[in-house]
Amino acid sequence: MSDKYKKILMVLIPLMIAIAMPLIVTDNYFRGIFIMTLIYIIVVLGLNFITGLTGQMNLGTAGIFAMGSYTTALLSTKLGISPWLTIIGSIIMGLIIGVGLGYPSLRVQGVYLALTTIGFGEIVRILISNFKFTNGIMGIRDIPAFTIGSFSFDDKLARYYLYLVFVVIMGVVAYRITNSKWGRLFKAIRDNYEAVQAVGVDIAKPKVLAFTLAAIYGCVAGSLYAVHMEFITPSVYTFDLSTTFIVMMMLGGIGSVPGCILGAVVCTILPELLRDFGNWYWIIFSILVLLVILFRPNGIISFLKTRKKSVKEGVK
Amino acid sequence: MANVLTVEHLTKKFAGLTAVNDLSFTMKERTIHSLIGPNGSGKSTTINMCTGSLPITSGTVKYRDEIISGRVLHEVASRNIGRTFQNLKLFGSMTVEENLMVGMQAQMKDGILKFLVSPASAKAEEKRANERAMEVLDYIGMYKYRNETVANLAYGQQKLTELGRSIMTAPKLLFLDEPAAGLNPSERVEFVKILLKVFDDGIDLFLIEHNMDVVMNISNYITVINFGSKIAEGTPKEIQNNDEVIAAYLGSQFKKK
Incomplete structure (x- = not known):
């Protein structure tokens, strides 16, 4: 089979599974889990730009996610703006955020950048917990659903398919971007930023671009989350959530778009399937994550990738 | 012939150590100019200052008529000044082809929005860059390794990849920091052939090198430094007969009768 057909199948099969899943599993609780999976896929796809490709550790994704959620929640509940338009607000x-967080972060790297982004996430959480207009720790309730005319996406099945459209668009x-000159540049910065400068590229711009893409994806996902939950509180947007996003990316395959999707799916659905093990399920899940990271550092996606041609095979 | 590079009173101090001290020299157009000297004499520091990798303490560096000292690495590079590094700086996780394509990045002007809304334009731009990469790969004899991950290649091939990436930036002046170091004799011969081809195609070369066979055979002009200061300059023949250079660096076996 040619590479082209393989690629088409690699897209079509998961897409068909995604379309069929909520029809096969009709339980509303699980449909809710599937919706959460779609939301997390978008966040992790964004995180992949800055951490996976550009190699800049971002541990403040929960803060970005919160900003998106609160943008939609506040605009729709306080100003009565349509949830569709609040997505533009989120973008x-x-x-x-991308520019605001990206430019200062040019001065710091590695562990210092990680600490800066943790700081960002915590500042956002503390601010939304204390501001009056965000209703403090009580959160915001009655966030309206997406509607088209008289049709409302408040049913979980309809909402799932709507969010799947978001995932497909943002995934494409x-x-x-990942397979373009931008993705190549992001990876080059990760590998050796001085060499990038030596070919005449100011690395500030691509770094800020990667931060901005991550922030846009995180904020849009935050918006979708707020609309899905109808009620949000600051207690969701913790440092734990930021690290969960990192785990999803690492487990699926850092730097790879299909890997990120797979990581988000596994990390959201697997804990639910392991719930039968009672209190043991987190330990089992953690061991599985550790094993993958130890033995397949390129993530689960590396099981599906074929070996590249060796030097000898490449020589004609 | 016009001056390509003019270095005047260049000085670099690291805390108490003066690595380069009041160094002045000029490089003429269409020459291969070498900078030689013992280990620790300040050669790499000089290149690093000329290319903006390292801030200067005092003095000026001029590329043709423009003062480039005070500019940072990417600003210098965008003036068609390429460089390679003593310790190779490659994109290890990427293929040879991708490494070269990054070299063309600054010439690919389409912004992210144009890229997203106009796939045809993005494709055309990528195709142009890819065609150029293939030409350069062929030029440096690395075409057959184009799909190999750079980290898996031998040292000589990695050096060629770095050179190829610099050529992709369409430089007019190329700084090479010890291009022959670490190469075996046959690789060295091949590398020198490629360097001469690069020079013949209109790129002026400024190199630091310890291998005197390479330096004396391909250079038009040589500047010698020791302890950060210039001790001699001239043609290879003049340098080989300079008593101070022989005493400080070359040794008597290089003296030309």
């Missing part, structure tokens, strides 16, 4: 918020964009 603008992502731009602001992520895939295109």
Whole structure:
């Protein structure tokens, strides 16, 4: 089979599974888990730009996610703006965060950048917990659902398919960027930023771009989360959530778009399947994660990848 | 012939140590200019200052008529000044082809929005870069290794990849920091052939090198430094007969009768 057909199948099969899943599993609780999976896929696809490809550790994704959620929640409940339009608000918020967090982060690297981003996440959480207009720790309730005319996406099945459309669009964009000159540049910065400068590229711009993409994806996912939950509180957006996103990316395959999708799916659904083990399920899940990271550092996706041609095979 | 590079009173101090001290020299157009000297004499520091990798303490560096001292690495590079590094700086996780394609990045002007809304334009831009990469790969004899991950290659091939990436930036002046170091004799011969081809194609070369066979055979002009200061300059023949250079660096076996 040619590579082209293999690629088409690699997209079609997971997409068909994604379309069929909520029809096969009709339990509303599990449909809710599937929706959460879609939301997390978007976050991890964004995180992949900055941490997976560019190699800049971002441990403040929960803060970005919160900013998206609160943008939608506040705009729709306080100003009565349509949830569709609040998505645009979220994208603008992502731009602001990307530039606001991206430029200062040019001065710090490695563990210092990790600490800076943790600081960002915590500042956001503390602020939304204390501001009056965000309703403090009580959170915001009655966030309206997406509607088209008289049709409302408040049913979980309809909402699942709507969110799947978001995932497909954002997944295609992520895939295109990753496999373009931008993705190549992000990886080059990760491998050796001085060599990138030596070919005449100011690394500030691509770094800020990667931060901005991560922030836009995180904020849009945050918006979808707020609409899905209808009620949000600051207690969700913790440092734990940021590390969960990192685990999803590492487990699936750092730097790879299909890997990120797979990681988000496994990390969201597997704990639910392991619930029968009672209190042991987190330990079992953690051991599985550790084993994958230890023995397949390129993630679960590396099981599916074929070996590249060796030097000898490449020589004609 | 016009001056390509003019270095005037260049000085670099690291805390108490003066690595380069009041160094002045000029490099003429269409020459291969070498900078030689013992280990620790300040050669790499000089290149690093000229290319903006290292801030200078005092003095000026001029590329043709423009002062480039005070500019950072990417600003210098964007003036068609390429460089390679003493310790190779490659994108280890990427293929040879991808490494070269990054070399073309600054010339690929399409922004992210244009990229997203106009796939055809993005494709055309990528195709142009890819075609150029294939030409350069062929030029440096690395075409057959194009799909190999750089980290898996032998040292000589990695050096060629770094050179190829610099050529992709379409430089007019290329700084090479010890290009022949670590190469076996046959690799060295091949590498020198490629360097001469690069020079013949219109790229002026400034190199630091310890291998005197390479330096004396391909250089048009040589500047010698010791303890950060210039001790001699001239043609290879003049340098080989300079008593101070022989005493400080070359040794008597290089003296030309």
